[in-house]
Amino acid sequence: MAHILSPLLTVPARAARALILVYRVTFSAFAGRSCRYAPSCSEYADEAIARHGLWAGGWMGFARICRCRPGGGEGFDPVPETLNEEASALTPWRYARWRGPFRCEEIAEKDVIGS
Numbered sequence: 001m002a003h004i005l006s007p008l009l010t011v012p013a014r015a016a017r018a019l020i021l022v023y024r025v026t027f028s029a030f031a032g033r034s035c036r037y038a039p040s041c042s043e044y045a046d047e048a049i050a051r052h053g054l055w056a057g058g059w060m061g062f063a064r065i066c067r068c069r070p071g072g073g074e075g076f077d078p079v080p081e082t083l084n085e086e087a088s089a090l091t092p093w094r095y096a097r098w099r100g101p102f103r104c105e106e107i108a109e110k111d112v113i114g115s
Contacts, residue, residue, distance in 0.1 A: 013054035020046045036074035041065050047079045056083055056095040063096030073099075 009017070024042050040065060044060025052060065060079065067073060080097075087094035 003041070009050065010054060013049055013057075015057065016054055017046055017050055020049075037064070037068065038076050039078070041068050044077070051079055051081075052083060052095070055089065055092060056087070059095045060097075063093075063098050067097075067099065073092055085114045 004061050028042060037044070039047065040087075041061070041064050044064045045057070048057035048060040051057065057079075064077070077097075084094050
């Protein structure tokens, strides 16, 4: 994961990433590191903010935490490489993926269809 702070990140984005790090070395370390997703929610949020900035990455991390609930999904769910084209600062919920299928399931379906 990208733990080195990028010079392009704003001060609030750096502060958010620092809070995530504090969470990971305090509460998460004592509560246990068992997560149904890979990467974990805190790793996902940290990477999303590092890659896409605080506004878009924050919404992505929030949506991931909302998916991590009883009855929620599990599996490999990486941070998207690019932002959703339909998303904007005025419609920030469109940055995030609020429910499955996850990218690994989409790739598996394409492989089956393409075979």
